[in-house]
Amino acid sequence: MTTETMTTKRELPQGIGRLSTGWIAFFAAMVAVTVVGLYAYFQQLGNGLIVTGLRDLGTGGGATWGLYVAYYVYFIGVSFAGITVAALIRIFKIEKLEPVARMGELLTVVSLILGALAILADLEHPWRAIVNLFEFGRPQSPFFGTFSMVIAGYLFASLVYLYVTSRRDAARLALQPSRFQGLYRFLAAGYEDTPEQRRIDRRATFWLAIAILPLLVIAHSTVGFVFGLQVGRPGWFGSLQAPGFVVLAGVSGIGNLIMLAAIVRWATKTEKRITVDAFAWLAKLLLGLLLVYLYFTAVEILTITYQASAAEQVLSDALLKGTYAWIFWGAIVSLVAAAVLLTWKALTRRWTIAAAVAAGILVNIGAVAKRYLIVVPSQTHGQLLPYPIGSYTPNWVEFAVVFGLFSLGAIMIGVFMKVFPIVPLEEAEQ
Amino acid sequence: MAKYAMAINLDRCQGCRACMEACKIENNTPQAVFWMYVFRTETGEFPDTKMSFMPRPCQHCNNPPCVKVCPVGARFRRGDGIVLTDADRCIGCRYCEVACPYGVNYYNWRTPTEAFAAYDVDFTDPEVEAVTGGVIPPYKNPDLDRPQGDEQRMTAGSAHSVGVMEKCTFCVHRVEKGLEPACAEVCPVHAIHFGDVEDPEGPLSTYLRERAGFQLLEELGTDPSVYYVGGGPPTAETREIERPLTEVQR
Amino acid sequence: MTTRGWITTAIAVVGVGLMVVSYLFWTTPACNTTVACSNPRVPFAAGIFVLGVLIAFSAGAFYSVYKGGK
Ligand code: SF4
Ligand code: SF4
Numbered sequence: 001m002t003t004e005t006m007t008t009k010r011e012l013p014q015g016i017g018r019l020s021t022g023w024i025a026f027f028a029a030m031v032a033v034t035v036v037g038l039y040a041y042f043q044q045l046g047n048g049l050i051v052t053g054l055r056d057l058g059t060g061g062g063a064t065w066g067l068y069v070a071y072y073v074y075f076i077g078v079s080f081a082g083i084t085v086a087a088l089i090r091i092f093k094i095e096k097l098e099p100v101a102r103m104g105e106l107l108t109v110v111s112l113i114l115g116a117l118a119i120l121a122d123l124e125h126p127w128r129a130i131v132n133l134f135e136f137g138r139p140q141s142p143f144f145g146t147f148s149m150v151i152a153g154y155l156f157a158s159l160v161y162l163y164v165t166s167r168r169d170a171a172r173l174a175l176q177p178s179r180f181q182g183l184y185r186f187l188a189a190g191y192e193d194t195p196e197q198r199r200i201d202r203r204a205t206f207w208l209a210i211a212i213l214p215l216l217v218i219a220h221s222t223v224g225f226v227f228g229l230q231v232g233r234p235g236w237f238g239s240l241q242a243p244g245f246v247v248l249a250g251v252s253g254i255g256n257l258i259m260l261a262a263i264v265r266w267a268t269k270t271e272k273r274i275t276v277d278a279f280a281w282l283a284k285l286l287l288g289l290l291l292v293y294l295y296f297t298a299v300e301i302l303t304i305t306y307q308a309s310a311a312e313q314v315l316s317d318a319l320l321k322g323t324y325a326w327i328f329w330g331a332i333v334s335l336v337a338a339a340v341l342l343t344w345k346a347l348t349r350r351w352t353i354a355a356a357v358a359a360g361i362l363v364n365i366g367a368v369a370k371r372y373l374i375v376v377p378s379q380t381h382g383q384l385l386p387y388p389i390g391s392y393t394p395n396w397v398e399f400a401v402v403f404g405l406f407s408l409g410a411i412m413i414g415v416f417m418k419v420f421p422i423v424p425l426e427e428a429e430q
Numbered sequence: 431m432a433k434y435a436m437a438i439n440l441d442r443c444q445g446c447r448a449c450m451e452a453c454k455i456e457n458n459t460p461q462a463v464f465w466m467y468v469f470r471t472e473t474g475e476f477p478d479t480k481m482s483f484m485p486r487p488c489q490h491c492n493n494p495p496c497v498k499v500c501p502v503g504a505r506f507r508r509g510d511g512i513v514l515t516d517a518d519r520c521i522g523c524r525y526c527e528v529a530c531p532y533g534v535n536y537y538n539w540r541t542p543t544e545a546f547a548a549y550d551v552d553f554t555d556p557e558v559e560a561v562t563g564g565v566i567p568p569y570k571n572p573d574l575d576r577p578q579g580d581e582q583r584m585t586a587g588s589a590h591s592v593g594v595m596e597k598c599t600f601c602v603h604r605v606e607k608g609l610e611p612a613c614a615e616v617c618p619v620h621a622i623h624f625g626d627v628e629d630p631e632g633p634l635s636t637y638l639r640e641r642a643g644f645q646l647l648e649e650l651g652t653d654p655s656v657y658y659v660g661g662g663p664p665t666a667e668t669r670e671i672e673r674p675l676t677e678v679q680r
Numbered sequence: 681m682t683t684r685g686w687i688t689t690a691i692a693v694v695g696v697g698l699m700v701v702s703y704l705f706w707t708t709p710a711c712n713t714t715v716a717c718s719n720p721r722v723p724f725a726a727g728i729f730v731l732g733v734l735i736a737f738s739a740g741a742f743y744s745v746y747k748g749g750k
Binding site for chain 3: 139190205
């Protein structure tokens with residue numbers, strides 16, 4: 001019996017199709033969190049957004065955009081990583097990063113879906129929103145770029161990219177009998193591993209990468225324009241807003257990719273494939289982007305404090321020493337700590353995975369906090385008319401929905417890992 | 431075509447808030463929603479303080495940022511200068527609310543039933559009946575449920591349905607009938623003037639021509655249709671004398 | 681150019697063409713003073729734009745999957 005299984009059924013690589021207890025426990029936990037999130041969401045759908053901590057600004061004394069919008073911006077930012085890394089590999093031929101390319105693309109797809117869901121969670125009538133955006137969408141609104149470019153274009157482009165780069169592996173796995181053989185056959189779509197086909201794939205991915213890079217800059221800039229074009233709120237209007245968003249997107253995205261790569265490396269036992277070198281490369285990229293972002297932050301602080309208008313004065317006081325100071329300085333401290341850690345590693349040239357992961361976690365804490373700070377304080381503080389200072393605290397509904405989104409993302413990645421090799425197969429693994 | 435505008439005389443306004451009340455009755459707005467709001471503010475240090483009042487409707491900007499940002503064109507400006515919200519099209523993204531520098535937008539956080547229940551008046555209560563004589567006030571002004579104007583679109587004066595945006599409509603349903611907005615009609619000291627500014631000999635144009643005035647936050651380039659005469663714009667020292675509404679609303 | 685190349689280019693051109701035309705001529709004009717500024721000139725122009733994006737990028741998938749002449 002055993003020998004028979006051995007001969008007719010070779011095991012799929014990277015633990016695909018085999019559910020370990022650890023994975024099942026992880027899956028169950030994530031499903032539980034998602035269910036709580038769904039419960040919270042349905043509360044909101046039935047009763048209106050009154051169940052959240054959001055309120056009208058002005059006489060309402062609250063913030064009308066809150067945690068959902070902050071996380072929407074954050075998720076869209078995270079999507080930066082995958083496609084950038086994948087494109088860098090294709091365009092500059094960085095072989096070392098090859099093993100993390102597919103998980104990067106997956107991260108992009110998943111985080112874009114989460115971003116779309118986060119903004120839908122913010123709307124009381126999600127279905128009407130989808131229909132009306134298609135029917136009446138106005139390019140003049142910065143939201144148009146966000147919705148068409150980011151959600152449709154960027155997401156679809158990433159899916160195509162993911163598909164084109166996965167076909168060869170699908171074809172290879174389709175050769176051996178397994179539970180997913182049909183799926184692999186379907187995905188492979190008659191793929192034949194000839195030199196000619198490889199050349200075609202290389203060319204297709206190269207041009208896709210070239211086409212996606214500008215899309216990426218446009219997409220992340222439009223998210224910045226959502227805020228950067230508005231004169232009505234202090235602290236928003238500014239030409240640095242869009243580039244700042246692109247760079248912080250890169251920081252949070254690469255940080256996330258480092259964390260995901262470390263987890264995948266451990267879970268699929270691919271230590272030989274994902275080398276410390278790959279982490280070092282990502283960490284260096286992260287350091288570069290992080291330094292640019294810290295520079296932007298310094299410029300930003302100077303602009304809102306140096307010769308600020310009365311409204312901006314109120315805002316910068318709230319940020320630097322008032323209500324939001326702990327978030328603001330928390331963000332600065334974690335970003336600077338990450339930068340120091342990475343610089344130290346870069347100077348000594350002794351990279352470790354732990355250091356890279358620590359930096360990844362730190363920058364993501366910083367990124368979430370900075371996203372929150374761009375969305376909320378300008379609504380509660382520094383109103384242009386003499387409204388009282390407002391306040392906003394997200395409540396359990398919003399937190400439950402956001403955690404639900406995170407766990408949904410984890411489920412998507414976890415399931416993908418059990419169905420398809422998340423690390424591209426090696427030639428020898430055939 | 432007419433071009434509607436409003437002139438508010440700050441020297442006359444006595445802060446009685448009758449306009450806020452009239453607006454609530456005319457438009458049946460839910461609790462904590464003030465399409466018309468009167469700032470009662472003070473400046474200076476005790477004992478040298480000065481009180482002033484400033485009514486604040488939607489400014490019906492001629493270059494409205496709220497219209498620019500609306501992703502689906504639910505917020506629109508009519509040729510006659512009135513800025514409205516199509517309640518049937520609004521997706522409730524609240525972008526107009528953050529884009530408006532004047533803080534005049536109100537989102538329907540609750541279903542109408544709940545929103546009005548929050549007033550907490552039981553009209554069948556004998557004590558209340560003794561005052562009302564058994565009359566239950568109309569729940570809704572029927573005009574608000576009708577589409578208005580040439581384009582026959584809703585104006586978000588309607589229904590207060592959950593998940594859409596609403597704000598001052600310059601009482602478009604009254605203007606269409608040739609009436610003034612409710613706030614202008616009810617003001618006991620006639621501080622609010624409404625009319626056509628495109629008619630050079632009309633009463634509003636004459637009124638504005640004879641007095642120095644200003645627009646709120648002129649420097650932002652929104653070009654409001656609401657002109658203030660007398661008094662002055664709020665400064666950095668201007669503070670509201672009332673408690674923030676946050677607690678009341680929650 | 682090969683058949684593969686021709687068809688891929690055609691798909692991409694159709695997609696980009698749809699994007700450009702719908703964005704520039706069919707969606708709502710970029711203004712904010714009249715009622716016309718709130719309605720698209722062609723209904724579902726935004727949807728057509730998104731469709732254009734999808735078509736343009738599906739050219740990449742086609743290029744890789746197409747097995748012509750064999
Ligand atoms: S005051 Fe605000 S809501 Fe009214 S037209 Fe101007 S920007 Fe729009
Ligand atoms: S809340 Fe409604 S009116 Fe305001 S921007 Fe969004 S869709 Fe337009």
